[in-house]
Amino acid sequence: MSIADEASQTSQPFARLLSPLALRGGALPNRVVMGAMHMRLELLDRAAERIGAFYRARVEGEVGMIVTGGVAPNDEGRFEKGTMTLSDDADTAWHRAIVESVAGSSTRICLQILHTGRYGRFEGCVGPSAIRSRINRHAPRALTTWEVWRTIADHARAAEKARQLGYHAVEIMGSEGYLINQFTAPVTNDRRDEFGGDFAGRVRFPLEIVRAVRAQVGDDFPIIYRMSVLDLVAGGMTGDETVAFARLLQQAGCDILNTGVGWHESKVPTIAHVAPRAGWAYAVRRVRQAVSIPVMASNRINDPQVAEDLLAAGDADLVSMARPLLADPHFVRKARQGRSRSINTCIACNQGCLDRIFLGLAATCLVNPRAGREIEFQPRTPARLKHIAVVGGGAAGMNFAFSASERGHHVSLFEASDRLGGQLLLARNIPGKTEFDEMLRYFKHRLEAERVDVRLGRAPMAAELTAGDYDEVVIATGARPRRPAAPGIDHAKVLDYAQALSGQRPVGRRVAIIGAGGIGFDVAEFLLGGAPHMPPTVDEFAAEYGLDLDVRAAGGLAAPLPATPARHEVTLLQRKTGRFGAGLSPSTGWIRRDRLTRLGVNMVGGVSYKRVDDAGLHILVDGEARLLEVDTVIVCAGQESERGLHGQLQALAPTVPVHLIGGADRAVELDAMRAIDQATRLAMTL
Secondary structure, three states, rough: OOOOHHHOOOOOOOOOOOEEEOOOOOOOOOOOOOOOOOOOHHHHHHHHHHHHHHHHHHHHOOOOOOOOEEEEEHHHHHHOOOOOOOOOOOOOHHHHHHHOOOOOOEEEEEEEEEEHHHOOOOOOOOOOOOOOOOOOOOOOOOOOOOHHHHHHHHHHHHHHHHHHOOOOOEEEEEOOOOOHHHOOHHHHOOOOOOOOOOHHHHHHHHHHHHHHHHHHOOOOOOOEEEEEOOOOOOOOHHHHHHHHHHHHHHHHHHEEEEEOOOOOOOOOOOOOOOOOOOOOOHHHHHOOOOOOOEEEOOOOOOOOHHHHHHHHHOOOEEEEOOOOHHHHHHHHHHHHHHOOOOOOOOOOOOOOOOOHHOOOOOOOOOOHHHHHHHHHHHOOOOOOOEEEEEOOOOOOHHHHHHHHHHOOOEEEEEEEEOOOOOHHHOOOOOOOOHHHHHHHHHHHHHHOOOEEEEEOOOOOOOOHHHHOOOOEEEOOOOOEEEOOOOOOOOOOOOHHHHHHOOOOOOOOOOEEEEEOOHHHHHHHHHOOOOOOOOOOOHHHHHHHHHOOOOOOOOEEEEOOOOOOOOEEEEEEEOOOOOOOOOOOOOOOOOHHHHHHHHHHOEEEOOOEEEEEEEEEEEEEEOOOEEEEOOOOEOOOOOEEEOOHHHHHHHHOOOOOOOEEEHHHHOOOOOOOOHHHHHHHHHHOOO
């Protein structure tokens, strides 16, 4: 019987996903692995306590194996100066916290050994060759042959130390464009010694590492190798080379092949919401068919049914989930209990995790602000249970309502419209943002589960709230679009972004968008994209980004198909003269700029707005008057807090505590992460 067929055929939901897997050193209780994430928690105060609480929450959620964030085998392999390596003596406290987090459970804990190579953010980083990455200002120094052999020995020593510290396995990071991957790809390896040249020379470095690690740790300690099944860079490995490499890794002593997709400098999105769920199965499948050891799939697997289907198809034997276990640490336990509806789904926004890492901050999660901050959200029973009114059913209002109700408070949630969601109802209309539907599903489920008194179609007046028996009032009425004072701003062809995204008013074919921030980009994508609420298929995604689904070409790339003619002609305008979308997400902004460029959006900076009239939008650019002959002008020039009720309550009943959260508190940007975090923290402290 093959590994994929070992799942017991019972009535248990997700039978394959939840079936055990035999592995040297001890079986895994299920097929879900928490993939490695660089959280930066070790750089915060109370680091060991934070790290232990973070991993312990996932252990309680019944994940089968946890792979830690990558730890360098030597100083040259660090992410940045100041981060620790496995050769440090001072780092054992947080390693001990990680190992102790799984004590007494069936969850296995695996340490990832990661050498960043030319991605190291410091002067003196190294690589197989002196070829600088376009995403790092530091040029690497080429390792000498002797240093390559020393680095191999450093990996073996790191693995031995991991075993001594109590880890159950090690994962060797050979994917995502880090050092080992830099050796295997021709584009970054121009060496002339035994570690360069032809295919055999380029893969010698990782094979020697695996052999050295196996010799060091013995026969009863599992070795996982994370290999790149698609480099997604020009000059990467071919599909045939990848398959041959997988077989060699098995022969060298690997127990599991984990599959990574794309380098950090690739121009193909691999984990953002624009990528289809389980969209890389076509490449994982080729490796799975080539070897007899278990193969793990990763990237954009955020739903138990998606994972189950992947395993049932024989494309993989295990699934790696990283961000989904930030969003919901109890993902596996809920799946086992048949409570998939209660899973807080990762929406692949990257705002709380990757973006914060790129900004030098500790990672968390937009939909789950407790992630990485578990010690800050310890459950406490309120000294007195209160009756609380919440006005506004957007992200902030809903999160406060179910979080406060979970603590025992009686909460009534008022929403003026007939639907919950607020600004999320607009966001979900952007093509490709179908994951926002999962966010709304989870929030609504939590309101039901916590028995919040939800009153739709109700906009209570201040007198009603003060006349009731409410102990406190929370204002979560959000923000409204701001319309700058300008001649013609009330012209019939002028819309605000809410009117455009909601379909409240029709949009003409020729459109000018005033404001090139996140909302301006959203509106442009809305006008130019496909039908909302329809996630992209793998074929559509491959055509747009130029993927070779047969995995024959180097790097797995092909020529992208020309963009489909758009429904609208769009001009995006901003007052600034700098780069468009400069304030967008660090991890996804490039995707959005690239898409609008390919769709033919005309971007004009340094604009002064003069007036709107029947002829169109009159502007000044570098002192030169221009007329944009457009049918519609959409204003995306910021928001204003909707807080009229707050002032009325303070005047009518100054002794009643009133709280502002979300956009009602701060409308500088539509920031769901800030709103959810603020709402949750308030609910925890009342």
